[in-house]
Amino acid sequence: MDELHALLQRQLRRAEISDVSHQWRELLRHVDRAYRDSDARAEATDRLLTVLSAEMRDRLDEVEQQIATRVDAECGRSGLVFETVPTALFMIDRGGRVVSMNPAAERLFGPAHAIVDCALDEVIVIEGADGTRGPMLTRAGLDDALRHGGLDRRDVKLCPSFGDAETTLLADVIVVPLADDADIAALVVVSDNAELARARERLEWQTTHDSRTGLTNRSLLLDRIEVALARARHADEWPAVLVLDLDRFRTVNERHGHAVGDRVLVAAAGRLERCVRGGDTVARLGPDEFAVLCDGAVDR
Structure with missing residues (x-):
């Protein structure tokens, strides 16, 4: 106390x-x-x-609204890509049925109203080496592809069963699983190799030809001269090269305009091609300059 x-x-x-x-x-x-x-x-x-x-x-409400707006925008952009991309795309569910398809897929396989809700193995049919036809991917094959990260098949001969029955196309088919989507199991991508081949051919042609006249350009002409010279060393048949130009071509351009000048170039190119043999090469070297390669024209 x-x-x-x-x-x-x-x-x-x-x-x-x-x-x-x-x-x-x-x-x-x-x-x-x-x-x-x-x-x-x-x-x-x-x-x-x-x-x-x-x-x-x-x-937090503001942030959630911003996120929702961004997600909606991304979905809108994704939808735009899906609709406009030139490659055929299918969305399939976990039962292997087509949920949606883009316009490029409709052009290759047929109208969406006939294909959506059909099984994928009814839509993508392939033709074997012996001419027999069957599904490219069965339901079991799809399940296996989804479990193992997808599928990548190259240069398969497809027979669109909902479009023209006689039409076949060489294509690459890729199955991409979509694990984060509860409704969509996978994206199926079908790339028409014929269109890709045509695009490559157009690009190759553009790099080796003159766009205005369609003639061989300087680069391809030099390559063909090298080949002709290499062949001549063994066959003893030497090529001849003629170089010529158009007189007063600049005057034509200045007085009548480039459109008329282009028509003159095209006409000159056509006349030169009609004057040579089938195996000879006519090339455009410059604005008004041309060359002709006559292979095997000189016997030394």
Whole structure:
């Protein structure tokens, strides 16, 4: 008891309060004020937390709305790509049925209203080396492809069963699993190799021919001269090269315009081609310059 009294006296002295009765009441009021201040601070803290929570909820709602807007935009862009890409695309469900297809797939395989909801093995039919036809991918084969990360088949001969029955096309077929989608199991990509081959041929032609006249360009002419010279060393039949230009071609361009000049070039190219043999090469070297390679024309 004495120890407790001594402890209280020490605390009173620190607070500069004497130990007479009215000072005790002052101590109690001092303690009460301290508790009240503490309660006020706690209440202010609670109000601040409430305000912050409301602001956080508003901010989270704003972020969620921004994310939703971006997702919608991405979905819109994905849908636009799906509709406009020149490669045939199918979306299939986990039962192996076609859910949707793009216009490129309709051009190759037939109308969507006849194909959507059909099994994929009814749509993509292949022709074997012996001429027999069958599904490229059975239901079991599809399940196996989905389990093992997809499928990649190159240069398969497809027979679109919903379009022209006599039409076949050489194509690459890729099955891409879509694990994150609950409704769509896979994307099936069908690339028409014939169209790709035509595109490659167009590109190769453009790199070796003059776009205005359709004649061989300088690069291809030099290659053919090298081949002709190499052959001549063994056969002793040497090529002849004629180089010529069009007189006053610049005057034609200046007086009558480039459209007329282009017609003159095309006419000159046609005349030169009609004057040479089938195996000879007529090339355009410059604005008004042409060359003719006559292979095996000189017997040395």
